[in-house]
Amino acid sequence: MAKDRHAGLGVPPQAEDFSAWYNELVVKAELADRAPIRGAMVIRPYGYRIWELLQAELDRRFKDTGHLNAYFPLLIPMSYLQREAEHVEGFSPELAVVTHAGGKELEEPLVVRPTSETVIGDMMSRWISSYRDLPMLLNQWANVVRWELRPRLFLRTTEFLWQEGHTAHADEDDARAETLRMLGVYAEVARDVAAMPVIEGEKTAGERFPGAVATYTIEAMMRDGRALQSGTSHYLGTNFAKGFDITFQDADGQLQYCHTTSWGVSTRMIGAVIMAHGDDAGLVLPPRLAPHQVVIVPIGHKEADVRAAAHRLADECRRLGVRAHVDERDASPGFKFNDWELKGVPLRVELGPRDLATGTAVLVQRVEGEGKENVTLSELAAAIPARLDRYHDQLIARASRFRDERRAKVDEWSEFVRQVAIGFADALHCGRPDCEDDIKAETTATPRCIPPDLPDENGMCIRCDQPSAYGRRVVFGRAY
Amino acid sequence: MAKDRHAGLGVPPQAEDFSAWYNELVVKAELADRAPIRGAMVIRPYGYRIWELLQAELDRRFKDTGHLNAYFPLLIPMSYLQREAEHVEGFSPELAVVTHAGGKELEEPLVVRPTSETVIGDMMSRWISSYRDLPMLLNQWANVVRWELRPRLFLRTTEFLWQEGHTAHADEDDARAETLRMLGVYAEVARDVAAMPVIEGEKTAGERFPGAVATYTIEAMMRDGRALQSGTSHYLGTNFAKGFDITFQDADGQLQYCHTTSWGVSTRMIGAVIMAHGDDAGLVLPPRLAPHQVVIVPIGHKEADVRAAAHRLADECRRLGVRAHVDERDASPGFKFNDWELKGVPLRVELGPRDLATGTAVLVQRVEGEGKENVTLSELAAAIPARLDRYHDQLIARASRFRDERRAKVDEWSEFVRQVAIGFADALHCGRPDCEDDIKAETTATPRCIPPDLPDENGMCIRCDQPSAYGRRVVFGRAY
Numbered sequence: 001m002a003k004d005r006h007a008g009l010g011v012p013p014q015a016e017d018f019s020a021w022y023n024e025l026v027v028k029a030e031l032a033d034r035a036p037i038r039g040a041m042v043i044r045p046y047g048y049r050i051w052e053l054l055q056a057e058l059d060r061r062f063k064d065t066g067h068l069n070a071y072f073p074l075l076i077p078m079s080y081l082q083r084e085a086e087h088v089e090g091f092s093p094e095l096a097v098v099t100h101a102g103g104k105e106l107e108e109p110l111v112v113r114p115t116s117e118t119v120i121g122d123m124m125s126r127w128i129s130s131y132r133d134l135p136m137l138l139n140q141w142a143n144v145v146r147w148e149l150r151p152r153l154f155l156r157t158t159e160f161l162w163q164e165g166h167t168a169h170a171d172e173d174d175a176r177a178e179t180l181r182m183l184g185v186y187a188e189v190a191r192d193v194a195a196m197p198v199i200e201g202e203k204t205a206g207e208r209f210p211g212a213v214a215t216y217t218i219e220a221m222m223r224d225g226r227a228l229q230s231g232t233s234h235y236l237g238t239n240f241a242k243g244f245d246i247t248f249q250d251a252d253g254q255l256q257y258c259h260t261t262s263w264g265v266s267t268r269m270i271g272a273v274i275m276a277h278g279d280d281a282g283l284v285l286p287p288r289l290a291p292h293q294v295v296i297v298p299i300g301h302k303e304a305d306v307r308a309a310a311h312r313l314a315d316e317c318r319r320l321g322v323r324a325h326v327d328e329r330d331a332s333p334g335f336k337f338n339d340w341e342l343k344g345v346p347l348r349v350e351l352g353p354r355d356l357a358t359g360t361a362v363l364v365q366r367v368e369g370e371g372k373e374n375v376t377l378s379e380l381a382a383a384i385p386a387r388l389d390r391y392h393d394q395l396i397a398r399a400s401r402f403r404d405e406r407r408a409k410v411d412e413w414s415e416f417v418r419q420v421a422i423g424f425a426d427a428l429h430c431g432r433p434d435c436e437d438d439i440k441a442e443t444t445a446t447p448r449c450i451p452p453d454l455p456d457e458n459g460m461c462i463r464c465d466q467p468s469a470y471g472r473r474v475v476f477g478r479a480y
Numbered sequence: 481m482a483k484d485r486h487a488g489l490g491v492p493p494q495a496e497d498f499s500a501w502y503n504e505l506v507v508k509a510e511l512a513d514r515a516p517i518r519g520a521m522v523i524r525p526y527g528y529r530i531w532e533l534l535q536a537e538l539d540r541r542f543k544d545t546g547h548l549n550a551y552f553p554l555l556i557p558m559s560y561l562q563r564e565a566e567h568v569e570g571f572s573p574e575l576a577v578v579t580h581a582g583g584k585e586l587e588e589p590l591v592v593r594p595t596s597e598t599v600i601g602d603m604m605s606r607w608i609s610s611y612r613d614l615p616m617l618l619n620q621w622a623n624v625v626r627w628e629l630r631p632r633l634f635l636r637t638t639e640f641l642w643q644e645g646h647t648a649h650a651d652e653d654d655a656r657a658e659t660l661r662m663l664g665v666y667a668e669v670a671r672d673v674a675a676m677p678v679i680e681g682e683k684t685a686g687e688r689f690p691g692a693v694a695t696y697t698i699e700a701m702m703r704d705g706r707a708l709q710s711g712t713s714h715y716l717g718t719n720f721a722k723g724f725d726i727t728f729q730d731a732d733g734q735l736q737y738c739h740t741t742s743w744g745v746s747t748r749m750i751g752a753v754i755m756a757h758g759d760d761a762g763l764v765l766p767p768r769l770a771p772h773q774v775v776i777v778p779i780g781h782k783e784a785d786v787r788a789a790a791h792r793l794a795d796e797c798r799r800l801g802v803r804a805h806v807d808e809r810d811a812s813p814g815f816k817f818n819d820w821e822l823k824g825v826p827l828r829v830e831l832g833p834r835d836l837a838t839g840t841a842v843l844v845q846r847v848e849g850e851g852k853e854n855v856t857l858s859e860l861a862a863a864i865p866a867r868l869d870r871y872h873d874q875l876i877a878r879a880s881r882f883r884d885e886r887r888a889k890v891d892e893w894s895e896f897v898r899q900v901a902i903g904f905a906d907a908l909h910c911g912r913p914d915c916e917d918d919i920k921a922e923t924t925a926t927p928r929c930i931p932p933d934l935p936d937e938n939g940m941c942i943r944c945d946q947p948s949a950y951g952r953r954v955v956f957g958r959a960y
Contacts, residue, residue: 033603035553036560037590042603045548045618052549068525069532073515074554074592074623074639075576080516096555096581098592101638102627103573110517112554112578112592123513123522132810138525143554143623147582158581159554330612 011342013280018224022275023153029283029343031270032153039151039158043267046343047154049291050270051161055141057193057288058163058265061185067137067165072119074143075110080118083243087117090210094146096158112145117211117236117262120166121244128168128258131250135178136168154271155228155480162266168246168258172237175259176214179235182263183216186231194269195286195395196220196276197403198230199424199475201449206433209262213237219448219475221403222275225423227448227477230272233263271480276399283344284367286395287388292325293317294384295345297336299352309377310351313361316381322388341366346391347384351377368394409473416462416476420445424477426454430461431469439463439476448475491822493760498704502755503633509763509823511750512633519631519638523747526823527634529771530750531641535621537673537768538643538745541665547617547645552599554623555590560598563723567597570690574626576638592625597691597716597742600646601724608648608738611730615658616648634751635708635960642746648726648738652717655739656694659715662743663696666711674749675766675875676700676756677883678710679904679955681929686913689742693717699928699955701883702755705903707928707957710752713743751960756879763824764847766875767868772805773797774864775825777816779832789857790831793841796861802868821846826871827864831857848874889953896942896956900925904957906934910941911949919943919956928955 011024026032031047034040043051059069075098081088096112099105113119120138128136141163148156165182169175183200190198198218208215212234219227240246241257250256277284287293294317298310310326317324327336333350340348350362350372361380363373368391375383406423410416419425420443429435429447439462440446454472461468491504506512511527514520523531539549555578561568576592579585593599600618608616621643628636645662649655663680670678678698688695692714699707720726721737730736757764767773774797778790790806797804807816813830820828830842830852841860843853848871855863886903890896899905900923909915909927920926934952941948 033606036557036599036602037553037555040553040555042553043551045550048550049548051551068529070525070528071523071531071641073517073520073522074625075517075520077516093583095583096578096590098576099579100589101576102629103575109580110576119516122516126513145554149582161551 010338011280011282014223014278021278021280025274025278025282025342026153031274031283034153037158039148041153041157041159043161046291047270050273050285050289051267053289053291054189054193054269055163057189058185059141061189062139062163062165065137065181065185067139067167070138070140071142072116072123072140074113076113076116076119078109078111080122081111083118084211084239086239087211091115091146094148096145096147113142114144114146115262115264116140116142116144116164117166117240117260118244121240121246121260124166124168124258124260125244125246128246128248131170131248134168134170134248134258135174137165137178138167139163139165152271154267154274160267162264165261165263167261168241169260170248170250170256170258172259175261176235179214179216179233179261179263182261183218183231183233186218186233186263186265189265190218190220190230191396193286193288194273194276195288195392195399196230196272197396197400199449199451201451201475203232203449204431204436204447204474206436207447209234211236211239213239217449219477220272220276221399221406221423221477222272222480223278223402224275225406225421225478227424227479228268228272228275229448229479230269231263231265234261236260236262275480277395278344279367282342284395285344285346287346287392290344290346291323292345293323293388294325294347294349295340296324296326296349296351297333297340298326298328299333299350303353306351306353306356309356313349313351313377313381317384320381320385322381322384346388349380365391368398407475410462411459413462417443420476420478424448424475425462426473426475427462428457428459428468429470429474429476430464430466432464432466435461435464435466444478445476446479448477448479450474490818491760491762494703494758501758501760505754505758505762505822506633511754514633517638519628521633521637521639523641526771527750530753530765530769531747533769533771534669534673534749535643537669538665539621541669542619542643542645545617545661545665547619547647550618550620551622552596552603552620554593556593556596556599558589558591560602561591563598564691564719566719567691571595571626574628576625576627593622594624594626595742595744596620596622596624596644597646597720597740598724601720601726601740604646604648604738604740605724605726608726608728611650611728614648614650614728614738615654617645617658618647619643619645632751634747634754640747642744645741645743647741648721649740650728650730650736650738652739655741656715659694659696659713659741659743662741663698663711663713666698666713666743666745669745670698670700670710671876673766673768674753674756675768675872675879676710676752677876677880679929679931681931681955683712683929684911684916684927684954686916687927689714691716691719693719697929699957700752700756701879701886701903701957702752702960703758703882704755705886705901705958707904707959708748708752708755709928709959710749711743711745714741716740716742755960757875758824759847762822764875765824765826767826767872770824770826771803772825773803773868774805774827774829775820776804776806776829776831777813777820778806778808779813779830783833786831786833786836789836793829793831793857793861797864800861800865802861802864826868829860845871848878887955890942891939893942897923900956900958904928904955905942906953906955907942908937908939908948909950909954909956910944910946912944912946915941915944915946924958925956926959928957928959930954
């Protein structure tokens with residue numbers, strides 16, 4: 001069986017070449033495909049459905065927290081980016097530029113948005129005049145373009161899909177509370193929807209969003225021990241408010257600058273899900289993001305009774321809100337089992353004429369299950385929703401165990417080097433960008449974040465022996 | 481009251497200047513705003529919510545008819561467009577072109593997609609190899625860019641949002657059936673969701689999509705008598721299959737070209753809804769697309785009891801699936817009534833302390849209602865869903881009456897000229913492009929479509945007295 005996989009649908013083992021495992025899996029599981037333009041991606045239906053399910057979960061939470069969706073232009077005048085110095089410096093190397101349109105050269109080149117703080121800031125300045133207009137809580141679902149030098153499907157592509165929240169507030173406290181609230185929404189979706197435990201914390205200065213006062217992140221651990229930044233939330237202070245004149249009259253009639261935030265999650269999250277859960281047999285999809293939660297494979301499917309029973313079961317599942325699929329392809333059961341394993345379907349039901357005669361079916365869970373279980377057919381559908389919840393819990397427990405085994409407090413440089421080679425190291429750091437650079441040069445590890453829930457602690461920097469900064473440990477890891 | 485409107489929130493009367501009515505309304509009702517880039521649009525939350533509701537209705541029907549969503553790249557190599565001669569000729573004048581990216585000049589310029597037949601055709605050619613892969617039924621929700629010379633919010637903007645369906649089939653019959661099936665979905669959504677009666681039919685050759693063999697359209701009548709093309713569906717024959725080598729092996733092992741289709745509905749539909757239903761007081765939103773279906777205005781809202789009752793009513797409505805909103809702004813009831821009229825909310829509930837004491841409320845329907853109705857508060861929420869359905873029926877009946885009054889069969893040129901000045905003329909036509917051009921030059925009217933449900937009829941062309949084509953009448957009108 002293992003041989004079959006490698007020859008046909010299979011992917012290289014993770015331990016042999018994690019990168020090759022990922023690259024082949026994304027294409028073979030039909031999540032995405034390379035596009036004719038260098039670095040661009042085509043998201044295929046199976047991958048796009050995961051995105052739609054993730055979108056729905058995020059969007060509902062954005063609306064529940066008072067945010068409204070809107071849509072802003074794709075093309076932004078180059079001069080807009082230049083109004084915030086760090087912002088333009090950070091994004092300039094990655095811009096795609098429209099110089100001609102409608103058969104003519106444009107007077108001012110337009111950049112394809114790499115992010116929308118500038119154009120949304122400009123519109124907010126027109127819409128906000130009084131403290132009564134605040135807070136203004138907006139979100140946009142959109143595509144953005146950043147010209148990546150080393151593209152990789154879902155992780156770094158020249159174009160990607162995301163949501164970008166943009167909010168304006170009367171004061172710093174309110175804006176900072178929003179920044180952390182949305183970080184909390186991201187962490188909740190990562191845990192409760194994607195079954196990924198994440199570490200929440202602030203980024204160090206060197207890893208901040210260009211133009212932000214503070215950047216917060218959720219960091220997940222992939223199954224090769226590397227970190228993947230899966231969502232970020234930025235407190236922008238008054239930097240963009242000053243660049244775009246986003247002001248309001250307060251209750252005393254005084255003109256004040258707004259404090260703004262922005263926050264985003266992208267199709268990169270799909271890459272995180274693949275690498276946080278997948279194994280040598282392929283994808284392992286968390287049930288709340290799985291396009292098919294249960295696939296029913298009729299055995300000897302040309303027998304009308306078996307097919308009819310399979311569809312009855314699928315309909316029962318659907319009535320309970322379960323995404324069920326009957327695989328009626330003209331292929332062998334073995335091919336189908338491997339295919340749905342590769343595609344990470346949580347539960348598989350095998351149903352043949354003998355099962356039907358005894359009123360049973362065979363149930364197989366993709367991972368963490370008990371092999372082939374014989375279950376009573378009449379009771380099966382009703383049991384599925386709880387099975388899927390239990391599976392979700394098993395996946396997050398498994399990912400948490402994996403991460404905890406590969407995260408350690410370290411106080412010696414040699415330990416640090418060993419630790420970041422396999423996972424995350426919690427270490428004291430001096431906070432100097434030069435020292436971050438040295439660490440990166442030697443180990444390729446970077447500070448992932450400063451989690452506020454780590455205890456107060458001071459001492460000497462893990463690398464340079466100068467006094468530590470931040471008042472607590474920093475999580476280091478090699479990152480995607 | 482009328483005066484208030486004109487001074488503050490109001491819009492110019494339709495009869496005075498329909499264009500000014502539209503332009504002011506779109507901005508004052510906070511549907512959209514002009515963007516800093518010429519011809520681009522910002523869709524504000526109130527307008528975007530209409531789009532989300534329309535998207536959900538379309539998307540559900542696409543999925544029910546077996547289509548899968550996917551996502552294809554924004555930037556397309558210029559050479560791709562050139563592989564279909566009519567296609568590149570049709571779109572060239574409207575293209576926006578990326579010439580620089582990542583700090584360098586690109587070897588080949590990339591166009592920002594005006595539509596995606598080319599790049600999707602290229603991917604289909606990689607994914608399709610056998611008749612077993614057919615039909616391939618895809619849809620994409622995306623932004624597209626067409627450099628419009630005379631931009632207008634929602635109707636013609638340099639960037640707009642849409643869905644584009646792209647399908648590949650084994651033969652012409654199957655592809656033509658798909659083309660008409662999706663036209664039917666569009667007509668159904670126009671009628672059952674947007675409360676707009678539409679005329680379905682084929683376009684004449686001069687109005688075809690560049691590269692199509694046949695283009696079908698749904699045409700709605702606006703309240704100034706003009707036509708608005710609200711959705712199109714194209715049978716592309718093997719034109720794109722030949723350009724992009726979309727081939728398959730049939731059951732006999734023979735290599736064949738696929739027959740492809742494409743079909744789209746865009747944010748333009750919001751413009752159609754505004755102009756098909758709106759009046760001098762503002763928007764009239766069909767209830768299935770209204771962000772708020774019922775707005776409850778507490779009178780003397782600082783009294784806790786009234787506010788509490790308003791929220792109880794709103795919660796009851798929401799439990800019944802009704803989108804209800806309580807307006808607690810610090811403003812006068814009169815201001816709020818005008819504002820929600822301008823914003824086209826289907827039902828308004830006024831609730832004051834005296835109403836509360838008698839257990840009643842005042843219900844006002846935006847149009848076609850019976851003025852202020854006194855209703856029993858305890859029975860109000862339960863009655864709302866049926867009221868909204870009745871209101872939908874009233875709106876479509878009203879729009880149908882309006883359209884029928886302004887559509888006529890004409891057989892004399894002088895009649896034709898009078899008829900297209902106020903609405904649609906069903907006339908016999910020779911089918912010659914030259915003659916279409918003459919008609920347009922004299923009247924600004926164009927052939928909107930050839931409805932298949934008109935009776936068989938032949939005779940002389942309304943304009944040039946040559947024998948008529950098509951075997952039936954053509955609907956002419958002045959179009960947006």
